[in-house]
Amino acid sequence: MKARLKKWRLFAVLAVLGLILSGCGEPFLSALDPAGEVAQTQFDLMILSTAIMVLVILVVVVVYVVAIFRFRRKKGDEDKIPKQVEGSHKLELLWTIIPIILLLILAVPTVSATFKLADNKGLNDKDGKGNPKAVVVNVRANLYWWEFEYPNQKIITSQDLVVPTDEKVYFRVKASDVKHSFWVPAAGGKMDANVDNVNTFWLEFDGKKAKEAGNLFYGKCAELCGPSHALMDFKVKAIPKDEFNQWVKDMQAAKVTTPSDPVAAQGQEIFKQKCLSCHAVTPQDNRPEQARTAPNLANFGERSRIAGVLDHNKEELKNWIRDPEKYKPGNKMTGAYGQLTEDQIDKLATYLMTLKVQD
Template identity: 75%
Template sequence: MRDRLTKWRLFSVFAALTLVLSGCGEPFLSALVPGGEVAQKQFDLMVLSTIIMVSVILVVFVIFIIAIFRFRRKKGDENKIPKQVEGSHLLEIIWTVIPIILLLVLAVPTVKATFDFADVTDMEKKNEKGEREALVVNVRANLYWWEFEYPDHKVITGQDLVVPTDQKVYFNLKASDVKHSFWIPAAGGKMDTNVDNVNQFWLEFDNEKASDAQNLFYGKCAELCGPSHALMDFKVKAIPQDEFNQWMDDMKTAKEETPTDATAAKGQEVFKENCLSCHAVTPQDARPEQARLAPNLATFGERSRVAGILEHNEEELKNWIRDPEKYKPGNKMTGTYGELSEDELDQLAAYLMSLKVQD
């Protein structure tokens, strides 16, 4: 008996800890730490719905306790039949009207927010020069990586999305192979990426919240898409407008350069022989979409992760190149090139780490 009580006590402690810890979150990843307008509105709706649900539970629980104690069978009344109440118009009206009111309280702001989030009319507004005023990003999801295209600037990045803070960023979402889902928990979302149609929505990144997250948010695929679904991550660099403008100017003018380091220079030749058919190393990738089979590597040396999941260093990079299947089962890079020697791996890693647009 004591063992059972001990187990139940431990279970209660762990259950309480789970409940408490479920409310914890990091500013770069958690939907409970909103980092923008959309995320904040969604968080407010979650709080509102939680308040309504808890209030209903508490009211029902109180009524239940009152009914148990007030109408319990008392000693000496075993054969007494209580007064039979067949109906009450007042009670029927109350328990019909109150749920309707609660439903409206929840439904009205939810419907309004849904339509606000789906409003992308400003996406196509143009200025006097005929240029689009809004920032638009074409997102293409692949097994298991992400491509981000800035169509008005003719710039493409892989795995790292760069956006300005304190303004709306509009997204065109699609997939190249199977259904995926684009989700940046701290900024809002999620929305599916499909093969046969384009979904559109917008997000906004708060500058102060981005600063709290060191200007780096995490994004994920939120639709089960294959064996490496859980590893399909990307990073979002949210920076002030002037820094974003400078970054975009650097991306527009970036050119492929021959490395000055001898090892990296040899690695460039290894790259051209083995990797260039799938990867690009300049942000201005003019190839058609169907020819862009792998992430753009123009800013590989500036990334925070290798393949979105590994520490960003040469050793982990070589591990990834040796056996990508080990780290992301089912990825399309597996088996697409011949065996590389250790010297060639060192050279290739040195070259890839040298690929930077901004020092």
Template identity: 55%
Template sequence: MMKGLKKWRLFSMLAALMFFLAACGQEQISTLTPRGPVASEQFNLLLLSTAIMTLVIIVVVVIYVLALIKFRRSKVGEDTIPEQVEGNVKLEIIWTIVPIILLIILAVPTVWLTYTQAEVSGMDEVDAEGNKTALTVNVTAKLYWWEFEYPDLGIITAQELVVPTGEKVYFNLKAADVKHSFWIPSIGGKLDTNVENVNKFYLQFDKESEGLKDGVFYGKCAELCGPSHALMDFKVKTLSREDFDAWTAAALEEPVAPSSDLAVQGEELFVNAGCIGCHATSAAGTAGGQGPNVATFGDRNRVAGYLEHDAENLQNWIQNPQEYKPGNLMPSAADLNGGDDFTQDELDALTEYLMGLTIENK
């Protein structure tokens, strides 16, 4: 009776596991639904390695089961010792040559893809006028947020990467504090960001993100980096080249003046409280800010990278960021406001101002 119960427990656990893993197929975040050539090549390599491992497992299991059946005690007797094959030249050649062949089948495409996907010479190619022909993005990972600099365009953003579809996008990856890892599961990766050196690679985005859940692909930090590692998310918005050029032109324009008296109060508070010392409000600037650039804050779909993008979460985050992302460097409201939390009126003003910082509506 107890053995039967244990089997049902195992079955129930596996059924529950399948239920939760079913969400892994969402195309905005799943390696199993590649949405770019880099991810597709990596996925095909995953299928190849899985097929080889499955073949080896099947062969071993079949031999094991046949040996159990053929040489079971009830058939050969209690005192019978099967013929020993130790030193059998043919068998030793077979189980030496076959693994070597399987390793070669797996190693050749692995090595070829490793070097092919690390080829970044296109990053430096220029046209007849000396302009770069490919888009390059400098990615800086910080505790616990991401900065994206477009060095050839003069644009700085944070937390949301915007790229064109149908072309290679090159990345320079580095970290400002500790080791992180840049990963967009549906598009390809991942690659470490280090403090002491710059890693380079490229990705290609084949599908516009507009039709996806939340309208973005999801990016993650894939290297344990501190207490808020699991919350170090970013989003990727993919646009047609025409829409990307329009986004670029809008990003280089001067920030739009606050459109309401409440937003004006928020801007004044943003400056007087010292927020402007860490957070730039223009996408046209220089990299290296202590806090994320908020020029595109109104366009984002998340607060702090993972909270729903609404007034309540923004105000909670401003009051006590350590409660939502332990270990991050943003001071609490009391630290900025002489020991007191912001009043509700002040929070409403800051919210109105920050939500109005947008590029898409210019």
């Protein structure tokens, strides 16, 4: 008996801990604080389905409790048989019609939202001059980094996705190696990134929510893809349309220049020898996808994270260059550039931190 009580106590403790831990996490990684039309629609459906489930549970519990107390065996009534309702047409109709009504209440908005969120007709819209109207981003997932190509603007970036607020942004999602999944919790549900086909969907980022979040949202890979799956993060910079247009112009005008700092200039030479075969340092990368085997570093100095997970500073960059395997096991950069001396690492890090498109 005591052993059973100990097991139940342990179960109760674990249940309470699970409840507490379910409330942990970061607000920018929560789907419970929607920051866009898609996320809001999905959140409303979740609340609706939860309310229906809670209602059903409450009704069942009430009926159960009433049955226990009202029809429990009483002293002197051991041989009394309660009124039998088996075959009651009224009850049969009641518990058949009510579930149908509840299903309709849930199904109608769900089906409506499904068709609405799957409508990608605006992806190919053009203005009177024949220019594309919509912002389209080709997302390519890799082990363990993200590439974002803007085909209409002819620019490419990596790890930090930049989008305008308060308008639909269309995404074409695919993978280059294994299956991944593109997910921005605050903006909407995930979309699988497959090797053999392209999935298309859209998101909209609310300008007010973006401002409250410092114009920065977090994205993740939501499909187990390897030992560093949990570290396959990216950042979403959601900015007003005019700022986005300026960013595009700056990216389109970016050129390779020699740094004025002599240490950074030496780092540039090291980069050309060791890194340029995989990485690009201009947003206008015309190489085919198969040749783009590493993140584009054109605006590396402006990013919010190194490798998606480390603080953006020179020391962390040097740590990453020194031993990528320590921070992202299974990544393809490990050992790809050969052994570098500490002096070379310092010069290379100095150069990479100067790669900026906007001041």
